[in-house]
Amino acid sequence: MRPNKRDELVRKSLQVFYRDGFHATGMDKLVVETGVSKTSMYKHFRTKEELILAALRLRDETFREDFLSRIQELADTPAGQLLASFDVLREWFQQEEYRGCLFIKAGAEYQEGDHPIHKQSAEHKQIMLDYLTDLARRAGARDPEHLACRIQLLQEGAIVTAVFLKSCEPAQEARAVAQVLLDSALA
Template sequence: MSASKRDELVQNALKAFYRGGFHAIGMDALAKETGVSKTAMYKHFRTKEDLILATLRLRDEQFRNWLVRRVEALATTPRDRLLSIFDALAEWFREPEFRSCMFIKASSEYQDRNHPIHAASAEHKRLLLVYIEGLARAAGAKAPDALGRQLLTLKEGAIVLAHLHDPETAAADARAAAEILIGNAGL
């Protein structure tokens, strides 16, 4: 299997896992959905979990790149970019294929904190926190690390509630709470 075929397999597996879950989608279903035989899959990925890790790496790259680009397109100042995180989330929540966060799903299916899939999910959230803290620092927040954690908590809660309830309300409520936190941070 060429590198481009491998990349195509990872992209298609990402879609299948995002839509159906990690434990629910077996290798037989992946082979059927991707058009790649199980034998070919196992030539590149020793285990299903290795394939899951590859999909998580791809999703991390895609999501963080998208979020940063969207935030920068929506606002020009660091303070406004902190709020535009929630505007970007609202756009994501409106997408027909929105199915919550792949990393929240992965960490709930692989709950042992020492498991590589759980660790990859935690790393994604850590990298998002670094980004948000950087914006808070650039905006001049009194305690940028604390503000970053608080805004990440709002972001994650909004994702869960958008999936369970009303996407519009979740994004708007999280943005309103973010405005209060940002104001309390001296911005």
Template sequence: MRPNKRDELVRKALDVFYRHGFHATGMDMLVVETGVSKTSMYKHFKTKDDLILAVLKLRDERFREWLYARIEELSNTPSGQMIAVFDALGEWFDTPDFRGCMFIKASSEFQETDNPIYQQSSEHKRLLLEHLIGLARRADLANPEQLARQLIILKEGAIIMAAMGFGDTPAQDAKAAAEVLFASSLQD
């Protein structure tokens, strides 16, 4: 089934915003890089912020689908999947188009906590946290919420370190720290 113009615009805009950022990407740049006229853009989205929200929703769906499928491919146990997050991140960091986390970028560009763009970014992180909590519970680990929060902190730190070019192995470094946290949760 052929995608409609709105979906095509959102997909193309995702790539443009990911490369250039949200504030740095104006409507004129979007017209040039997506090949979609301003008239058509405004037909589908009343404001640039509405387009950003649609882009973030698509990115959230794509990223979580990829991550969850990938960690299930890497391990068939909940505990193994929690650690496999860092192997999946390492694969992502090694892709040529890796430019960091779109949600970290969005929340830094739209810092007001009542802004819908900030809230969409926060929701993405909350959903990832909930998934890790679920895995920790299924693995019957002590303090699943605390462990999941700690793993998210390592995950986010690894993303920032990779995006900023600090070291060659941020995913592996975060994985080593995660394994220590994981081992301590088994002893509780």
């Protein structure tokens, strides 16, 4: 049980969950894809739910890290970064493997508000909102919470719409709206 073995299992499982969904992915499939045996899998994770939670945690970390660092590459002012977030979304939508937001999907498959998987997905969205609020505040927006909430609305809308349209256009549309909101909040 090397310490990095568990991480490796989580990493691979995350890919499969994202590609095929949670209920549609059985532990047997994961066992085949990871090349490990079933019992070994259950030594690392007591239940499938625990594995899903670990996968969500990893996704939360890597997504935020990639998202934030890419935003910072594209712009160096808070206001510019708020707008740049939509450019990063556009890059994401263009990826071949884009299949929407894992947390939206997790929240959809586990809908009860008190379910651990649902709660952890909601937490991720809250953290993202907090980040946007911070940016809005540092940008000098009149009402940072409000602006951030509306920016997030646009982001979620773009993420969902891009799935059905199979296009990255929603990101550009959302960006244009965000620009209007930003101008008005800074005026």
